[in-house]
Amino acid sequence: MPRRRADFSRVYFPLTLTIILFAAFWPLRDKPLEVQGFGDMHPYLQFAAYAALIFLLVRLIDALVFDVVVSRRQVAMPQLLRGIISIVLYIILFGSAFSTIFRIDLRSALTGGAVVAAVLALALQDTLGNLFAGIALHMEETYEIGDVVHSGDHMGVVEGVSWRATRLRGFNNQLVVVPNSVIARERLEIFPRHNLNARIISVGIDYNAAPATVIGILTQVATHVDGVARERPCLARVSSFGDSAVIYEIKYFTRDYSGRDRIDADIRKAVWYALRRNGISIPFPIRSFQPYSPPTGEHQVTPEEIFRRLRAVDVLEPISDQGLQTISAAVQMHFYSKGEAILRHGTAGDSMFVVHVGSVGVRVPDDSLTGWHQVAELGPGTVFGEMALLTGEMRTADVVAMTDVVALELGKESLHPIMAVHPDLAGAISHQIMLRREHLESLRAADREQEELTLMSRIRSYFGL
Template sequence: MNGFLPLVIECLSLLAIFSVASGLTMPLRRAMSTHEHPERGFVQALRNLAGHISRPLAVLIISEALLAIFRFTPQLRPHFLELPDHVKAWFSFWVIALSLNLVEGIAKEVFTVRGRPFPIPELLNSIIRTVLYVASALAVLKTIMDIDISPLLASTALVTAVVGFALQGVLSNLLAGMSMHLTRSVMPADWVRIGDVEGRVMETNWRETRLRTHGGHIMLVPNSIVANATIHNMSRPATLRRHSVPVGASYSDAPGDVIDALLQSALSVPEVVPDPPPDAFITEFKDFGINYVVRFWTDNYHDRQAIDGDVARKIWYQFKRRGIEIPFPMSDKLLNDMMAVVSHQRRLPPEDDEIERRVGDLKESDFYTRILVDADGQALLQDGELRQVATRMRRIRYTVGETLFNQGDSGDSCYVVVRGCLHGRVEYEDAREAVEFDVGPGVLLGEMSLMTGLPRTATVTVREEVELLEIPQDAFVCLLALHPEIPGVLSQMVARRAARNTAALEKLKCVSKDEVAETLRQENILQRFLRILRHGSARK
């Protein structure tokens, strides 16, 4: 055969060998773990190494098998064995490629075993690999096939210049991608804002950076735009970032109370870190109120919209429970008139329908069935007397994630759950597993601290939004003063209940054994009731 036909057949045969080897080894190469998300383990390390060397090794094996066939086929032997330099060059190139891939695979696995990222970014690694392949091919052509590569290099330089001029945008993206990989300004898994686009970096390649937004959209940003933009990286060098939530309060509310409510609201959100601690301060005096800002730190700044919203939600509940008003813009006269009305309404007793609701909630709760009945199950108070106690209670609301009280806190009030669900946790000194429980509507919480003076025996948090009736100490004083026999009856009831739980109470983290024994004696409980009653009468 004359002309270029043998060369064309040879090239097509080599291309077929490469294609078959690539197809056969694709599963192995896909099974490799990347160095951005390394997987450790001896089996995975072997799988990664096999993936690195699989293609050049498969090319060599297939080539050797075909050569064996050609040697033993008389019709094909003259055509494929008459150019031994070509065969030698082909095998030499793939042996070099096998060596390069083996060295690369071993180097990556060494860094993976040490728990460190591979220092060369993937894009730059691919470019270096390609350059080494081209250099190896040129070296093989020069040394084995004795081809003068000078014209080839000159023509390659000319073609490179022409292609570079024609593909300026592509080369700009390529160089920008190399720069980003070298400086590591944007890496996979980082949360970044590039111009108007914000999201998690999924991948960076030679042309573009892929971001996944909060809404799940995949945004492709050319590397040249990334290189020229101001990048807000929310993951590097550390994830800790500060948030700010502005809020307003009325002039009638003391700044100290407002700031305390803001700090408590921020700390009640799980994502807010306690160190550095949050802070809050006044930013401006407006015509209709005082503007504040609360600042806090989290490790999830990219999720700031949800976190800031959660803090704002907690602020609303804190303000409502503390009677702090959030103002809205209005004229001076309207503001003064409204504040006068609000101040007057705060001093008014609850309306009759609200009093009846409180009485009804009390009668359906453990407060009535466990405390306001005697040993025979007879009610200690009539509805009219319950109304006197109910006027001193208040209805409060808590939202999900807030803490009603902590184990070990002092307590001068108890609560009736009207609706919703709370979660309790009791910890013991003997390191046994903590006891956890849920409570729902009708349950009475915190009465032992109010009646005995012991610290809170559990930590209670809000599992779902709850409405509570708070029974403060002045309501308890009113209850004790209704009938002379009530302090004695209640002290006996509390002492009996405490005696059944003495063993468990003595093992709590928050109290000592001696303190429990002394406090829960009936005469001491009665003395506490009488002391509370005297103090309440003195204040009146």
């Protein structure tokens, strides 16, 4: 920390004034100096000379103590403390000079002057309020030089704190002087200069861009902007859904909160270029009433892909290609985010699902603290919910997306026409289900053939065969 040089410029004027007044008073101290209507002028001239001397002494003590002695110890003394010490010295020295020169006992005058004291207190209530508020702010170490402070309608960087007011440098380089009593009354928001202060900015992105992709781009962009702290990671998240855009929030941390406007602008500029490189648009705030056809996205599945996916499902193996083409045309495609429930235990259903992209977890309720335990994790090409499709059973487990999932839903309406034309499919499908169960889990105590016959009869009954 560089040593601060002593500033004696504030001493020059009182020194000059003291020399002039003592030069005028000293030759006349033993000579009569009567003015009609005022009497002897010696005390007044002497008090004026000593007043100038008091100003000189107080400012000289301030410069020597704080700019010389204290600065050598590498300690920054608050401006408020210097002001209070100067006021105390002025009161003591002026009171002593006044009582000595005019021969007035100030203690008696103050003791008997309750009315005068009350009048002075009322007249100086704003000044005293600022003084005591400044003392309280200093004792609590509420803020320091360089901190960003937001109080009422005022916001800026603290440049100085005196006994009367706090000086703020606004973000437009304007100087704002806020009385300490106002700061003490208002709600005070402080952004310390050595603290990791958070900041949030918003940006609207095209609805057709996948949130996972956008969040990755925004996070990476904000991390590399100058002024963003590296100690804590940036965060991007979906904030809301607007009329023409998905609103995302970017949360970053900075130690220089006074540079927030510049950092915000740099992040927005970098976001624009990053989105342009990735072919993602920032939509105009326009409401369109004509039919809108979204562009092909990363999860658009063609009819050929659906057919190939269903053809690979073992439960549907007995169905011919022609029948499977009919089923494929009626398949519904669904998108699920990570952690979203696809099926719930105990609910009714008449469809099964085929995982096309991602993975899902199968959870069975129990009496544990979580209320469930996971029994399987299914990836692309696997099916779940087939018993509800084929027999109308209630769902027997919860199925939750472990990642972002694209699933194909096959309903009873699409399978029923084919089963009506080919009733023997019920036996073939039940046989495939039993083979699948043998592979996934051990058989129960009942005989396998009897269980297969029972399953086949339930399928025939459900479809009215």
